[in-house]
């Protein structure tokens with residue numbers, strides 16, 4: 047099967063192609079060099095259309111216990127947004143916390159071909175992978191959460207050898223079928239259960255005596271030395287707390303050049319200036335990100351409307367419960383190894399705080415120079431549902447539109463933001479970096495996020511519309527592994543994506559001490575804790591892609 | 600008063616969502632426009648014209664000739680005017696209705712008058728379970744208005760009721776007025792077991808109670824002037840459908856003590 051995509055304007059930053067008219071050939075799902083007089087089975091004439099690789103969302107909560115709690119807690123979210131069955135697609139529902147199937151369809155209809163669940167608690171891994179197995183159309187993967195779990199904190203408190211810690215980290219990646227390691231409020235989720243209500247970077251955990259700084263340095267070193275491509279994925283201390291910009295600065299500087307990804311940094315860029323003691327710290331954060339090449343970020347943009355926040359950070363989510371709208375929430379412990387907090391939220395453009403959060407996110411986008419180190423996220427569903435991405439892209443690409451939107455927000459918030467003075471408009475090339483090439487490179491996805499020879503045929507074709515929101519909301523064609531799956535923004539074929547994992551080498555001797563630990567403390571036996579390949583491949587729906595790992599210098 | 604007539608062509612094969620068919624939303628539409636309204640959202644996509652022969656003109660009144668237990672959400676969000684259905688209706692009839700009249704000349708399914716806010720709902724047959732009941736995640740059941748059921752009701756009639764009146768002429772299922780917070784429920788044939796379970800406030804009235812719960816306290820008989828005032832009000836608003844006047848001083852049970860305990864069950868025959 048040979049497909050030819052003819053005459054499209056190609057944006058492929060991984061290969062340095064910026065809007066050139068090119069033909070792309072896909073043979074049996076893989077992009078190939080122009081074949082000499084081969085028979086073309088299907089040809090798509092894409093003159094005047096924009097061609098990019100399929101988009102990749104590196105941070106979106108689509109699986110794991112939190113989403114199930116969100117769905118259970120918000121039946122009104124479901125009946126407010128029902129989706130009926132189609133000829134090919136199944137019924138579903140949900141605006142902020144859509145059902146798994148609906149999430150997969152909506153991502154594909156927006157031109158996304160891969161999504162990564164960033165907060166999979168190892169004890170919840172089976173549930174998370176089952177939900178992702180139920181999310182059709184897109185490739186997926188998950189980041190395993192460490193850093194507030196008892197085994198690791200004991201290791202750290204006992205000043206164990208870094209090799210033992212690395213073995214535990216690697217074992218966790220294998221056991222949970224994860225592609226990266228995430229840390230949420232380092233040590234803080236555990237400290238919350240010892241009655242601490244905050245844990246700053248250098249504050250000691252009352253029980254283990256360790257600090258978040260210890261956790262971050264140790265885990266990021268372990269991840270790096272194991273050769274996992276994606277750096278330690280960090281949800282830092284003090285999320286959402288005014289003044290946390292200082293913590294964020296200290297975190298960036300304190301990493302001493304170790305690779306690190308700071309996620310939903312918008313929620314970590316708050317100052318305490320002004321009458322309301324709440325101000326933007328975006329400029330300070332952006333300056334440090336610009337000068338620290340070891341740091342990458344995603345934004346976690348807030349957009350207005352009803353959504354639901356869901357985080358492993360039970361300490362901070364407990365603090366947020368008073369803002370719950372509607373008034374209900376869940377904050378819980380999970381297996382004494384982590385926690386989670388689910389708090390519904392309605393961001394209002396007339397609220398000073400919400401409007402400034404919106405502005406801070408946009409400031410970060412516009413002030414951080416290198417699109418290779420900043421990824422487009424709303425931290426779905428924390429800042430807004432992922433379906434708002436086209437709107438966000440328009441805000442970044444269209445200054446006039448941005449200024450119009452700024453007229454509608456709380457005037458005090460608008461006045462206290464530098465947003466109006468920022469003239470930058472993202473180019474299509476930069477958007478392609480931020481939504482394709484960048485995440486693929488950061489996550490170590492071979493053959494994804496680009497359109498060079500050997501890449502898999504995940505391709506999205508857009509109309510080149512002046513209204514970028516309309517353009518990105520409804521792609522003309524989406525190909526998944528060379529198959530046409532979306533046409534005119536509607537699904538024409540339902541496919542099942544692969545699960546991407548990383549499997550660094552490690553000394554399996556660690557299982558001896560882990561087995562003793564599991565027998566003593568866990569509710570599940572070690573052998574049942576581990577997720578087998580069969581559970582993901584089950585009945586042929588799933589497929590595993592083992593991404594290469596290699597220790598970096 | 601002009602009336603719009605919808606005559607059912609054949610028994611429907613799928614559940615239809617008739618919520619678009621309320622006088623307030625149809626006002627000003629031509630018959631051709633009304634025929635195009637979608638009432639089944641699946642891939643087969645059914646419209647009013649597919650299922651009904653439409654005649655008359657859109658106005659204050661809507662008359663549906665023929666009924667089916669597959670007619671869902673009949674009169675949902677109805678806000679003024681009259682809807683008459685000559686036959687049965689399915690789930691959620693009169694849901695969140697605000698004002699006006701919904702006259703069902705047949706049986707109603709579950710969740711009749713769910714979260715009703717005002718107006719009058721009359722069912723000449725029987726109603727299913729969860730009459731007035733809230734949807735999952737919702738706080739209030741019946742929140743206003745009046746419901747009269749000539750036949751029987753299923754379990755949990757008036758669940759989480761906050762305001763308004765429910766009159767049941769036939770037999771009531773179990774746990775009527777469960778978790779009630781206000782309003783009045785009248786069971787003319789008597790109250791079944793579990794009536795008022797977990798009620799905080801509100802009033803249940805009936806000639807007798809099937810089994811008194813240990814968490815209700817007998818407070819003796821009372822002459823209650825309010826009953827006379829209420830009876831006059833019902834006669835005025837409901838006419839012939841009003842519940843019969845209460846002759847003697849009723850026995851008053853207070854509860855549910857496992858909850859707030861400020862609710863009452865009034866038994867008119869001792």
Ligand SMILES: [Zn+2]
Nearest residue numbers: 105164310425
């Ligand atoms: Zn997140």
